Every structure is written in C-alpha cells, then in structure tokens.
Amino acid sequence: MSVVAVEDLTMRYRGHTALDGVSLALEPDTIHGMLGRNGAGKTTLMRILTGQEFETSGRVEVFGQPPRENPAVLNRVCFIRESQKYPTNFKVREALAAAAIACRNWDRAYADRLVKDFELPRDRPIKKLSRGQLSAVGIVIGLAARAPLTLFDEPYLGLDAVARQIFYDRLLEDFSERPRTIVLSTHLIDEVADLVEHVVLIDHGEVLMDQDADELRGRAVSVSGPAEAVAAYADGVPVLHRSELGGRARVALAERPGRPAEGVSVDSLSLQELIVLTTNQGDPK
Amino acid sequence: MDEGRPLFQQIAEQIESSILDGTLAADTQVPSTNELAAFHRINPATAAKGVSQLVTDGILYKKRGIGMFVASDARRRVLDRRRDAFARDFVEPLLAEARRLGLSAADVRDLIEKWGEGR
Numbered sequence: 001m002s003v004v005a006v007e008d009l010t011m012r013y014r015g016h017t018a019l020d021g022v023s024l025a026l027e028p029d030t031i032h033g034m035l036g037r038n039g040a041g042k043t044t045l046m047r048i049l050t051g052q053e054f055e056t057s058g059r060v061e062v063f064g065q066p067p068r069e070n071p072a073v074l075n076r077v078c079f080i081r082e083s084q085k086y087p088t089n090f091k092v093r094e095a096l097a098a099a100a101i102a103c104r105n106w107d108r109a110y111a112d113r114l115v116k117d118f119e120l121p122r123d124r125p126i127k128k129l130s131r132g133q134l135s136a137v138g139i140v141i142g143l144a145a146r147a148p149l150t151l152f153d154e155p156y157l158g159l160d161a162v163a164r165q166i167f168y169d170r171l172l173e174d175f176s177e178r179p180r181t182i183v184l185s186t187h188l189i190d191e192v193a194d195l196v197e198h199v200v201l202i203d204h205g206e207v208l209m210d211q212d213a214d215e216l217r218g219r220a221v222s223v224s225g226p227a228e229a230v231a232a233y234a235d236g237v238p239v240l241h242r243s244e245l246g247g248r249a250r251v252a253l254a255e256r257p258g259r260p261a262e263g264v265s266v267d268s269l270s271l272q273e274l275i276v277l278t279t280n281q282g283d284p285k
Numbered sequence: 286m287d288e289g290r291p292l293f294q295q296i297a298e299q300i301e302s303s304i305l306d307g308t309l310a311a312d313t314q315v316p317s318t319n320e321l322a323a324f325h326r327i328n329p330a331t332a333a334k335g336v337s338q339l340v341t342d343g344i345l346y347k348k349r350g351i352g353m354f355v356a357s358d359a360r361r362r363v364l365d366r367r368r369d370a371f372a373r374d375f376v377e378p379l380l381a382e383a384r385r386l387g388l389s390a391a392d393v394r395d396l397i398e399k400w401g402e403g404r
Binding site for chain 2: 030031168169172173175176177179194195196197213214215217218262263267268269270
C-alpha cells in the first residue's frame with residue numbers, strides 16, 4: 001500500500017492556486033526526490049501531507065488516513081523544513097532532547113554520532129549557530145527520528161559540499177539498514193540523482209513527472225548533426241528543445257528514438273538537464 | 286557513474302567485468318546490495334535491481350541467508366554476451382565513422398591489421 005495517496009488535490013490561497021489537481025502515490029521504503037522550481041508548490045504539498053495546512057479540495061491520505069489533526073498519522077511523520085524554527089533560547093542539545101521526546105523512534109546514540117559527524121557545538125544556543133549548522137541540526141533530527149515517513153524540504157541551506165556529502169552518505173547508509181519512506185525536496189538535482197529511486201517533478205502546482213529515476217536515466221537524449229538528418233532521426237518523438245545554427249541542428253528529445261542514428265550524434269541528457277528542459281517546456285511562452 | 290544509462294545496468298556490468306577479469310571467481314560471494322550502494326553512492330534499490338538482473342541471467346545465484354555468489358559458468362556466459370554485443374557496440378560505430386570519412390570496409394580491415402602488427 002502507498003504511504004502517501006493524493007488525488008485531485010487543490011490548494012488555493014486568496015487569488016493564488018498553489019496546487020492544482022495533484023494526484024500522486026508514494027510507495028513505502030523508497031527515497032523520493034521532490035523536484036521543481038521555487039514556488040512550484042513542493043512546500044505546500046509537504047505541509048498538507050504533514051497536517052500543517054488543510055487542502056481546499058481533493059483527497060489526501062498518509063498511511064491510509066487523512067493527516068489533518070490525526071495523531072495516528074502525525075506520530076509517524078517527521079518534517080524538516082528549510083527554515084526550521086526552534087524555541088529561541090534552546091541550545092543544540094536541548095533542541096535534540098525535545099526532538100527525542102517528540103519522536104518515538106528516536107535513536108540517541110545515532111543522534112550523538114551525527115552531531116559529531118557534523119561537528120555541531122552541543123552547548124551553543126541555536127540562535128548563535130551559522131546557517132549551515134542550523135541546517136545540520138535539522139538533518140540530525142530528521143535522520144535520528146527514524147520516522148516511517150520523513151520529509152526533508154531543502155534541508156541543506158548554508159551547508160558546504162563536504163557536509164552535504166556527509167548527509168547523503170549517512171542517509172543512504174541508514175536507509176539501507178532501516179528502509180523507510182523519505183521525501184527529499186531539492187534544487188541540487190545532480191547531487192541527488194543517484195540517491196533517489198523515484199522522481200516527482202512539480203511545476204506551477206501541477207505534477208509534470210512522476211517516475212522511476214533510473215528509468216529516466218538515458219531516456220532523454222540530445223541529438224546533433226546536419227539539420228535534415230536530425231529532423232529525420234527525431235521524427236515522431238516529443239521534442240523538448242531545438243536550436244539551429246548554419247545548417248546544423250541540436251534537439252533535446254524526451255525519448256531515444258528506436259531507429260539507428262544515421263549521420264547524427266546522440267548524447268544522453270542528465271536527469272538535471274531533463275528536468276530543466278521539461279520545466280521550461282511547461283512554462284507558458 | 287555514467288549519466289546516460291540506467292544505474293542498475295551499470296552495476297550489473299561492473300560485476301560482469303569483475304567476473305570477466307577474474308576478480309570475482311566462480312562460487313565466490315559478491316558484495317551485498319548495501320555495500321554496492323554505499324560504495325557507488327547510489328540508492329540500494331537500484332543496486333539490488335542490478336544484482337537481481339544477474340540472478341535472472343544465471344550469472345549469480347543466491348544462497349539463502351548468506352548472499353549472492355558467482356555461478357560456475359558465469360564467466361563463459363558473460364564472455365558470450367560481451368562477444369555478441371561487440372559488433373553492435375564497436376564495429377557498427379567504427380564502420381559508420383569510416384563511411385563518413387570515405388573509407389571502405391577493406392580500408393578499415395587494412396587499418397586493423399596495421400594496428401594489430403604494431404602491438
């Protein structure tokens with residue numbers, strides 16, 4: 001059974017539609033990548049899934065039940081936000097102690113290890129932390145909570161490349177030993193492309209893509225060569241982007257055509273390139 | 286890892302290559318999916334898919350509760366498959382580029398012989 005089942009979900013604020021008829025199923029024990037531009041609707045969706053906001057219309061189920069004001073669901077969910085707020089006077093260790101009380105699967109030894117990994121000062125007040133250290137506190141809580149459904153919304157603001165790699169490595173390692181459902185919202189598509197098993201792309205409040213990440217890999221291609229040969233090769237396949245210069249053409253195709261590439265060169269597009277092109281295509285021109 | 290191809294396929298190919306060059310001998314244990322995932326920094330489900338592909342192909346076999354092992358005839362199977370793919374992966378693009386350059390198949394044959402002698 002899906003951990004998250006969303007059907008025709010719409011969220012309207014005054015004069016603004018944040019989510020527009022979103023339908024989605026997130027499978028258990030999977031790392032899902034939630035991708036999309038700023039303002040696409042990712043955070044709104046995660047807030048609704050975690051009962052922090054109530055949908056305008058549609059059906060939302062988490063662990064088979066509506067999340068809103070439902071402790072049976074919310075006890076199994078951990079949501080780490082981009083700008084997670086903590087009580088102002090808390091020290092790092094107090095924030096962790098509070099999380100330990102709130103999260104029933106909390107693993108204290110693991111949290112201690114993560115604090116060392118990220119070199120967090122336990123006795124420093126939260127408000128004196130750097131931006132990156134604040135993000136690291138969120139990551140420690142999100143991992144050590146070991147919640148059956150864990151959502152990370154852009155969890156790494158201010159984290160340097162080394163600290164992000166620590167996050168990715170710890171996430172994979174812990175997920176391997178204790179599979180659970182992870183939703184990771186991020187802009188750094190290249191960095192997480194190999195970590196996520198499933199990709200959801202949201203743009204302008206709609207789901208543009210909802211697919212197995214590994215299936216996407218190598219599917220989209222960039223084709224270049226003489227304009228005529230490129231057109232012949234690309235015939236009948238959805239074109240994501242096209243450019244021409246002096247009789248030579250380059251097109252990005254959503255799928256690799258089955259026919260042999262006569263006279264053209266074919267290169268695979270990375271997941272990031274595919275996402276960017278798909279998102280641009282979705283934009284009203 | 287290579288951006289352009291499914292990761293599970295690349296995992297399978299790397300294990301195949303280790304079998305081919307003798308690093309993984311018959312009846313030895315291959316790394317677990319979690320070890321593969323951690324080493325390559327990829328999703329464990331993807332690593333598992335690569336391994337199970339090789340089980341389906343008869344290149345690996347499972348010992349319940351222990352792990353995956355190299356089948357006794359795995360090397361021959363991998364060799365057969367790689368040889369089948371050789372024409373498509375190497376000879377076809379070679380001839381396509383030769384055509385663009387105005388070289389005939391006979392010219393290419395001559396070149397191969399010349400290069401082979403130099404080795």
